[in-house]
Amino acid sequence: MGLFHCPLGAVYYEDDDCIDCGLCVANTAEEKVAASKKIREYMKSHAAPSSNVSKIAVCGKGGSGKTTTVTLLTFALKEAGYKPIVLDADESNPGLARMLGISREPKAIAELFTNPEDAEKTASGPLAGRDKFTMDDIPAEYVSGSDGIRFMVVGKIIDPFQGCGCGLAEAAREVVEKLAVKDGEVLVLDMEAGVESFGRGVERHADTILIVVEPSLESIIVAERISQMALGMGIGRV
Ligand code: SF4
Incomplete structure (x- = not known):
């Protein structure tokens, strides 16, 4: 051959x-x-028989088109009768809310896991330590909506000396693992670029990894690495 x-x-x-x-x-x-x-x-x-798709992490190299894919996928899910819940888990990209037609930026959901007043940033927010929660448990100021689409943001790094993104990654991981989606709800995650989130295990409880690839060698190499890491985490649908 x-x-x-x-x-x-x-x-x-x-x-x-x-x-x-x-x-x-x-x-x-x-x-x-x-x-x-x-x-x-x-x-x-x-x-192999697989479970329903309920938590989709959209991943890939920076600039490959993840946010555009998340936007189109969200609209397609809504069109097909699902109730999409979008979590912006990218610490830097500012454009997703606007692309979804959402004018009000919600408060950062990381605050629900880590009290911003707590200098030590210990897990002391209202959702910290919960085994499970649903969208009903998330206060309204942390969720924006437009035409059947609910939108949340983990948090953004906007200030110098703000600190590392570990707390944001931890909050994203908590949502992916502990948000109990109801019938018809689908969580769509716009992940940060590259493989760092896989190193932190953020996607571990997603049931589907969607890798976006643009036509460059770097993008393909990153996609291969993501694919291997996802399979290594036990996620069968990549
Ligand atoms: S299954 Fe593989 S080896 Fe067989 S004909 Fe197809 S490509 Fe060739």
Whole structure:
């Protein structure tokens, strides 16, 4: 097969894992399209049963289009009858609320886990230590809404000497893990760029990782790393 890698992992044509899709021996564009279709159908019919999609983390290299993807995905979910809850977990990007058509920036949800008056920043906010919570437990000033879309922001780094982003990452992780979504609700997370959030385990309780890739080598390398880290966390839908 030379440099060709079989998508099903067969080492050679007619190996045990080969389904005779014909991709590695296709010569024309039509043959390649037909072979790809065969592979997709095979993968679909052999996919492991998976839970519903309820927590989607949108990840990727900086500038790949995560925020645009989150915006379009949110509108599509709403259009399909779901109740999207968007969490802006990017500490620096300021544009998501505006793109969603939301004019009021909500208060930073990190305050619900860490009391801003507490100089030590210990976990002492009203949601700190809770095993589970729902959107009903989150005070109105921490949620903005527009046309069926609810929007929350973890917090932003805006001041010099504000400190590191650990508290914000911790709050994002708490929301992903402990927010109990009700029927029809889907949590969509706009993650910070790169792999740091995976290093912190923020996405661990997401059920779906959506990696956005732009056509550059760096973006593809980051996507591969994210994919490996997500699978390593036990997230099966990447
Ligand atoms: S025919 Fe398809 S399944 Fe078989 S080795 Fe080639 S690419 Fe893989």
